[in-house]
Amino acid sequence: MEWVVIISVLVMTILSLLRVNVIISVIIAAVIAGLMAGLNIIEAIEMLVSGMGDQANTALSYILLGAFAVAISYTGITTILVNFLIKILTGKKTMLLLVIAGVASLSQNVVPVHIAFIPILIPPLLKLFDQMRVDRRGVAVALTFGLKAPYVMIPAGFGLLFHSLIFDGMVQNGADITKNDVTLAMLIPGLGMVVGLLVAIFFTYRKDKEPRPDVEGTPDYVKTVKDVSFNLKHVLTIIAILGALIVQIITGNLVLGALTGLILMVLFFVVPFSKGDKIVTDGVSMMSSIAFVMLVASGYGTILKETGAVDALVEASSGFLGDNKALISFVLLLVGLVITIGIGSSFGTIPIVAALFVPICLTAGFSPLATAALIGTAGALGDAGSPASDSTLGPTSGLNADGKHNHIWDTCVPTFIHFNIPLFIFGWAASLFL
Secondary structure (H helix, E strand, O other), X not given: OOHHHHHHHXXXXXXXXXXOOXXXXXXXXXXXXXXXXXXXXXXXXXXXXXXHHHHHHHHHHHHHHHHHHHHHHHHOHHHHHHHHHHHHHOOOHHHHHHHHHHXXXXXXXXXXXXXXXXXXXXXXXXXXXXXXXXXXXXXXXHXXXXXXXXXXXXXXXXXXXXXXXXXXXXXXXXOOOOHHHHXXXXXXXXXXXXXXXXHHHHHHOOOXXXXXXXXXXXXXXXXXXXXXXXXXXXXXXXXXXXXXXXXXXXXXXXXXXXXXXXXXXXXXXXXXXXXXXXXXXXXXHHHHHHHHHXXXXXXXXXXXXXXXXXXXXXXXXXXXXXXXXXXXXXXXXXXXHHHHHHHOOHHHHXXXXXXXXXXXXXXXXXXXXXXXXXXXXXXXXXXXXXXXXXXXXXXXXXXXXXXXXXXXXXXXXXXXXXHHHHHHHHHHHHHHHO
């Protein structure tokens, strides 16, 4: 049973690297996991489908956010921002990537919209990237950094949720720790991500990269940027965006927030009612792949959890570790990496690894700070680089708007290398020295 997670994740990873569609890869991996756990193929599919409901709300919110993003771009307000960025950043490749990483970071706490900003901001910049010969893999790394590093290090917005999950998981399993301790413990692994970002920007993707040939049928919102003057329509668009944000914050519901924004834009006549069908269709085409991957990944995670495959993996790993802290930490982080790559969610992984890691760490004599660093790092590992994670699907949705960016080789592989390796090293060091 302990091999179920490892083998199924390897199958998913290999198929994805061979450019098999991510959804198909995850479904095949899920079925293999079910068969290895003793289910027949019908039972495996039924469990996969039943588990998809856990992410239905997220999937619908992404689709509506996609439609909202298209509606915003229709008004031309993003063109004003893009023209400003072009004016001050043309020829400044390094600064451009750092600004993108900074803007992305704001999406996790200051304005907690997560990936919703990407299809608004990135497609109009694609022409600029090509003109400046920017390597889009560097842009993917910058975006993923902004989607992930803030919640790893900063206890606000999505970071507050992430740190609370670590705290709750540890307390419920007998550890004595405060939320401030959790924040301190996660600073060291988070610094690893900063190192990974700087390596990507200043070394790995610093050289010019010739753009790929244009693809036929490129959507209007990624074509050459034109001059647009700020007007009343843009003021009303900002009001609609603020309305969507306020509703989302008050209700905690992304679906309701996105729907509010769309309705306000129609009521304000910012978007013609006659364009409603096209805007929703474009939004669905932009975000539906992310939505379906999240649904299927949720079903896959259900199979791994409900069949006991994850528990078996951790128990088998801890059975031969003895009292060697360095070895225990190393193996537990590897387990977290495998689980998160399969499930595709740091937030979904934390409750699982907390219940399994705390008893092991307490027995081995790890401090509460070291245990928090292990749990948080194990949950964060694999989110960058996972084909089924919104931290990789989000950047791809924007960078591939013109069909010139590959999800696996241009997003998943670069983010895996630049974030999982330093996260692992810094998290491992934190667990030994804290």
